[in-house]
Amino acid sequence: MLHISQRQRLYAFFSQLFTYPDAELLTVLQGESPAEVGVLLGVAPPASAGLSLVALQEAYTGLFISRHGGVPAPPYGSVYLDDGVLMGASTLKVTEAYHAAGLVIDGSSEPADFLATELEFLYFLVGREEEGFRGRDVAAARLATSRQHDFLVNSLLPWLEPFADRIASSDAPPIYRWAAAGLLAFCRDEQSWLARLN
Amino acid sequence: MSRLIDKKLSRRRFIGLSSCTLATAVVGSQVKVLRALATSGDISAPVAGKDDSIFTTCGMCVNKCGVIARVRDGVIRKLDPNPHFIKSRAMLCARGNAGVKVVYDPDRLKYPLIRTGARGEGKFRKATWAEALDLVAKNLNTIADKYTRAGVMFASTEGTYQDHFFNQLAECFGSPNTVRHPTLCLSSNIQGFSATFGTNPTPDVLNADYIIMSGANRSEALITPDSIDMLKGDGGRRKVIYLDPRFTKTAAKADKWFPIKAGTDMAFILAMINVIVSEGLYDKTYLQNNTVGFDKLLPHVASYTPEWAQDECEIAADDIRKVAREFAEAAPKAVYYQGRRSSFASNDTQMRRAMAILNAIVGNWDVKGGMLPNAGIKLTPHDYLAPWYDDVPERIDAGSVAFLSEKDGSWPVVQERVLAADPYPVKGMMIYKQNVLSSVPDRAKTLKMMDQMDFICCIDITMSDAAWYSDVVLPEATYLERQDPIESLGGPVPVAVFRQPAIEAQFESKPCLWIMQELATRLGEEIAETFDFTMDEYIHHQVKNNPQILTDLKEKGVYFERTEPNYGSTLGKRLKTVSGKIEIYSQRYADKGLDPLPVYISPTKIPAGKYRLIVGRHAFFTHGTTANNAYLHEIMPENTLWLHSAAAAQAGLTHGQTVKVRSSVGEETLNLEVTDKIRPDCVYMAHGFGVLSKGLSNIYGKGGCDAALIETKYCPISGNAAMHETLVEVVPA
Numbered sequence A: 001m002l003h004i005s006q007r008q009r010l011y012a013f014f015s016q017l018f019t020y021p022d023a024e025l026l027t028v029l030q031g032e033s034p035a036e037v038g039v040l041l042g043v044a045p046p047a048s049a050g051l052s053l054v055a056l057q058e059a060y061t062g063l064f065i066s067r068h069g070g071v072p073a074p075p076y077g078s079v080y081l082d083d084g085v086l087m088g089a090s091t092l093k094v095t096e097a098y099h100a101a102g103l104v105i106d107g108s109s110e111p112a113d114f115l116a117t118e119l120e121f122l123y124f125l126v127g128r129e130e131e132g133f134r135g136r137d138v139a140a141a142r143l144a145t146s147r148q149h150d151f152l153v154n155s156l157l158p159w160l161e162p163f164a165d166r167i168a169s170s171d172a173p174p175i176y177r178w179a180a181a182g183l184l185a186f187c188r189d190e191q192s193w194l195a196r197l198n
Numbered sequence B: 001m002s003r004l005i006d007k008k009l010s011r012r013r014f015i016g017l018s019s020c021t022l023a024t025a026v027v028g029s030q031v032k033v034l035r036a037l038a039t040s041g042d043i044s045a046p047v048a049g050k051d052d053s054i055f056t057t058c059g060m061c062v063n064k065c066g067v068i069a070r071v072r073d074g075v076i077r078k079l080d081p082n083p084h085f086i087k088s089r090a091m092l093c094a095r096g097n098a099g100v101k102v103v104y105d106p107d108r109l110k111y112p113l114i115r116t117g118a119r120g121e122g123k124f125r126k127a128t129w130a131e132a133l134d135l136v137a138k139n140l141n142t143i144a145d146k147y148t149r150a151g152v153m154f155a156s157t158e159g160t161y162q163d164h165f166f167n168q169l170a171e172c173f174g175s176p177n178t179v180r181h182p183t184l185c186l187s188s189n190i191q192g193f194s195a196t197f198g199t200n201p202t203p204d205v206l207n208a209d210y211i212i213m214s215g216a217n218r219s220e221a222l223i224t225p226d227s228i229d230m231l232k233g234d235g236g237r238r239k240v241i242y243l244d245p246r247f248t249k250t251a252a253k254a255d256k257w258f259p260i261k262a263g264t265d266m267a268f269i270l271a272m273i274n275v276i277v278s279e280g281l282y283d284k285t286y287l288q289n290n291t292v293g294f295d296k297l298l299p300h301v302a303s304y305t306p307e308w309a310q311d312e313c314e315i316a317a318d319d320i321r322k323v324a325r326e327f328a329e330a331a332p333k334a335v336y337y338q339g340r341r342s343s344f345a346s347n348d349t350q351m352r353r354a355m356a357i358l359n360a361i362v363g364n365w366d367v368k369g370g371m372l373p374n375a376g377i378k379l380t381p382h383d384y385l386a387p388w389y390d391d392v393p394e395r396i397d398a399g400s401v402a403f404l405s406e407k408d409g410s411w412p413v414v415q416e417r418v419l420a421a422d423p424y425p426v427k428g429m430m431i432y433k434q435n436v437l438s439s440v441p442d443r444a445k446t447l448k449m450m451d452q453m454d455f456i457c458c459i460d461i462t463m464s465d466a467a468w469y470s471d472v473v474l475p476e477a478t479y480l481e482r483q484d485p486i487e488s489l490g491g492p493v494p495v496a497v498f499r500q501p502a503i504e505a506q507f508e509s510k511p512c513l514w515i516m517q518e519l520a521t522r523l524g525e526e527i528a529e530t531f532d533f534t535m536d537e538y539i540h541h542q543v544k545n546n547p548q549i550l551t552d553l554k555e556k557g558v559y560f561e562r563t564e565p566n567y568g569s570t571l572g573k574r575l576k577t578v579s580g581k582i583e584i585y586s587q588r589y590a591d592k593g594l595d596p597l598p599v600y601i602s603p604t605k606i607p608a609g610k611y612r613l614i615v616g617r618h619a620f621f622t623h624g625t626t627a628n629n630a631y632l633h634e635i636m637p638e639n640t641l642w643l644h645s646a647a648a649a650q651a652g653l654t655h656g657q658t659v660k661v662r663s664s665v666g667e668e669t670l671n672l673e674v675t676d677k678i679r680p681d682c683v684y685m686a687h688g689f690g691v692l693s694k695g696l697s698n699i700y701g702k703g704g705c706d707a708a709l710i711e712t713k714y715c716p717i718s719g720n721a722a723m724h725e726t727l728v729e730v731v732p733a
């Protein structure tokens, strides 16, 4: 089983990876993090040699932002859960989940169910869980884990699977294929132990 | 594991996002987008946006129907027709209803993009607005320095209400080379009818007892209110005669359909005129008082008998005679409906002249059920003084056709001359929502034209073919997210409309005005000065002399001054023609060396094994931009090639088979629809399909693009493209 800090870092890692690439991400990818994540996931990352920022940005743009004829894998939950549209009923549910946990979106023009934001939310909840345990506030920790479970089951996992499938059958570069498959495996794992816990 | 996330960098970025240090402490240093609700206890911030109903205007096609956007929880859930909107008879069509999908389309443009790969390779990166706009301005200035300001062409759509700002930028930048849609659509109609009546009038479809339509497929190529009114009729007296090589939905609704041979409509019209004048079915005194040149018409049409026309159009002489007599009998409540698109043949302007003359001789001008002059709602224009530049040559297409529109230009001529750098090079292209690669005939040529550009910038809401071939792509806010200025929609019952944002613009999309203002600032003070206003100031200036307009727009979503046409307002007054009367004979044309009365020219014979390609619109799709709409896509996933069953049998082709359609300029692959709803000498495909990139396996092969097949031909009078003069062959794929 993964340690709480490892889970938190995995969410942070994937949230950053599914955000538009910047120099910071390139540094992370060229460092040891992917290999460490690979160890946790049990699947080694593709070689990072030769990764360039522009190539990453091109790939991200073509996979997730805009492409002639449509991007293969829009990174928004409602596209999979609400008949192909942005801002569907499921997006509102996500906003409600953030709100219930005392959060609002700030500083982003992306819809609430943007993958990176959903992962950031889980990162935050794991942080709450950790704080709870650290401060011996079991109720707070339990609330955080039950929120994680509910969010994974109701909002993220239902679309993460088709999303990962679409990436797998697209022309995505290896890093995104690895990340999508790894993220799905990790989230499934999280969901199953959270289910046992709750 | 400690290096998994670089804590230092993350923290710096977070602080940049929010000055609320309390939130930092609460949320955690690596949370970038989510912010804690204030810990001071205010957790009452609304979860979702508000509920609202917003009056605005549809932006899915040219008609601009009145819409009420129903917003729930800050999201547009539904578009309803505006019951006050008289022009569209309070309706919205399938496309209008599907407008919500435009806003919430995951494939809409979201951020400025800068091309990184080769043109058309499809590699882009996201950019900030500042970076993208700087790049556009820098390129425009470089091209202007090297090739004069005429070296940048500006191609624009119409009807977004913000196209005015794009055209203003073109003018203030100093390029004469603006090119707009009319020569791909209706410029021959405007020319032919204006040469006769001084205006392109509107048929009073609601009140006409007898309507003849030539290829104006109103049940599919929707024009409001005509598409609705043509089905009503007054007291059961209405008769609709429809001429088209295809059995369209309009043919299905018509009282009589004639599968006319394509390109011969003028023969039918001239023969009708022949019958009416030779049988004396007109009012002599009326013609004497109100028209010029009727005496010249008599000998002119003498040889255009129904028997002669029968051989040309393949419509029986007796039928032509019958229609002519019925038309004259029903007059003046009878109209030969000119339709909108007149990009059929290179003699289209003269064909429209013939239509106008036929209408004129039955005395239907400005009477109930006849052809009506248009009026508008008076708005105060925004005046600006465009900077003056020396050494800017005239339009690149200057002198190419007899009557060239100064602002619209002629697309086919511009394409040819830019490609030949004749008489000067054009190396920059600014595109505003015109998908030039799917709308301008001969796509291969347009591609070459774009290939030789030093710089292309495209403003759009979707990654169109044109955007795909651009260097910088700028995302415009969709019509449901914008405040647009007031627009007068002219007609016998004019209305004023505007758009209000139903929701805030999504992602980083921006209205055209904002983009133009930002560009103007970067292009220089003099240009920026002309854009020194806010949208609110602009609108208030428009209604400065009649504030009621804005009040009504806010309260009812539409402003109008009357609900009925003002019949007869021009009778006895000077028309806007040279003579002031209806010009059956055009001295103006004669002076230009053009036929002053329409002379018929037979279309080229179709050799064995070839077919005439005819194209058209569909009720579910407007142009290329609607083809990606998932709701509409479901109704019509692709276009097919129509071929008559006898022709298919002869060629050994079967229904559903994939075929190649080949013209002298291109080849497209699509599925064959074997049908008896088309003449055996024609093939048909709907406009708006066929993507460029073979690399896009999920959509490549879904239908074909008409622009890839159509050869560059145009009317020498109006410059209107001639889209039905291309002959194609069809072979198994």
Ligand code: SF4
Pocket (backbone or CB within 6 Å): B058, B059, B060, B061, B062, B063, B064, B065, B088, B091, B092, B093, B094, B095, B096, B097, B222, B224
């Ligand atoms: S006809 Fe349809 S698409 Fe066109 S403006 Fe009206 S509702 Fe919109």
